Amino acid sequence: MASSPTGKKADVPSVENVDTSYLEGLVGYNARRAALAVIEVFLERMAIYDLRPVDFSVLSLIAHNPGITSRQLCGTLGILPPNLVGMINALEKREVIARQPHPRDGRAMGLHLTESGAKLMRDAERTAAQLETEVAARLTPGEARTLIRLLKKVYLPA
Amino acid sequence: MASSPTGKKADVPSVENVDTSYLEGLVGYNARRAALAVIEVFLERMAIYDLRPVDFSVLSLIAHNPGITSRQLCGTLGILPPNLVGMINALEKREVIARQPHPRDGRAMGLHLTESGAKLMRDAERTAAQLETEVAARLTPGEARTLIRLLKKVYLPA
DNA sequence: TATTGTTATACTCTATAACTATA
DNA sequence: TATAGTTATAGAGTATAACAATA
Structure with a gap:
């Protein structure tokens, strides 16, 4: 309700x-x-590692799932295979990941962190944890847990 | 059978x-x-109105703020001015909005819903409310309120 | 001098079709 | 026949610079 007819003009x-x-x-x-606000800060903090949020997600999944395949990454993160190829190539060129033949599927390549990749992710995950602490600082620890729980109820199949 | 792991191979x-x-x-x-999951359903439901989420947001703000300017829309929704121009032109061409000269600023144009635009948004907001009900069905009414409250604490300046 | 709306343009992100080699 | 990975490409979304009209 912010119409402000200060005069005789047409009441626009x-x-x-x-x-x-x-x-x-x-x-x-x-x-x-909320997602955009957090990602914006994430972008700034990860810039020193030259990692976008998606790179961080990919490397983190490889770190915690050595030998994961491209297809498994795509399924987990909702990325389409053609769009993952370039990211994987770039990360391999940076020598933070390495491909090894999958032990039981000749079509697939297992993805692994290199030693420098493992070090990079130790630092990056520490930075991410620090960022989480700051985001959660706007919330009580209980609220932060509640928020994550409710968000999962929204997007995870029931 | 590319490799028969009999125990001697490298442990990949x-x-x-x-x-x-x-x-x-x-x-x-x-x-x-969570945002992507909700937006995916939103996209499907709004397809019958030929509205993307951003169009819905723009029209909804115009509906509840008659005479709002492009600049105010950009500031509120985090859209850059050059990227709003095409949307506004398209909505005007569809005759769901109309531009009127701003009563006190000759540079600006106030945006208003046309009659058909108002009808469209009555239907679209009803559909959005229905979608909210379904999303919230995964949560209790209290949880839904809590979720929105916590999300706001995350993205709104303290 | 600053701001609104605009054009042109570039860059990123996401999506689709089709190929290859293996299963 | 189906799947993993890849190539090429198209489309959508987002970004910066610069200009005209008005404040």
Whole structure:
């Protein structure tokens, strides 16, 4: 309600303060805004490692799942295979990961961290943990756990 | 059969079930997954109105803020001005919005819903409310309110 | 001098079709 | 026949620089 007819002109309303209450009542809108806010800080902090969020996710999954295949990465992260190829090639060229033939499937290649990749991820995961602490600082520890639990209820199949 | 691991080969591990527990402990990862899950359903439901999530957000803000300017939309939704121009033009061509000169700023144009635009948004907001009900069905009503409250604590400046 | 709206443009992200080699 | 990985390419989304009209 910000129409301000200060005179005799045609009553064309203008807006002083934008009312966002409707959008702020939607789960999807809030989830998207929160994700973008966290990712923005994530981008800044990971820049020193030259890692985007998706690179971090890929390397973290390889770190915790040595021998994981490209197809498994795609399925887990919702990335399409053609779009993963370039990332994997780049990470291999940087010598943070290495491909090894899959032990039981001649079509597939198992992905592994190199030693320098393992060191990089130790540092990067420490930075990520630090960032989590800061994000969670806006919440109580209990609220942070609750938030993650509720988000999982939203996106994980019931 | 590319290799028969009889025990002598190099011990190359492979992955049966991908361990995602590390990533699932991060707020940003979960917020992003939840946002993408909701937006995916949103895309499907809004297809009958030929509205993407961003179009819905823009029209909803115009509906609740008659006379809002492009610049105000950009600031509220985090869209860059050059990227809004095409959207506004398309919505005007569809005759769901109309531009009127801003009553006190000759540079700006106030944005308004047309009658057909108002009808479209009545239907679209009803569909969005229905979707929210379904998303929230995975949560209790209290959990849904808590989720939105915690998400806001994450992305709104303290 | 600063701001609104705009054009042009580049870069990133995501999506589709088709090929190869193995299963 | 189906799947893992790859190539090429198209489309959508997001970014910066610069300009005209107005403040």
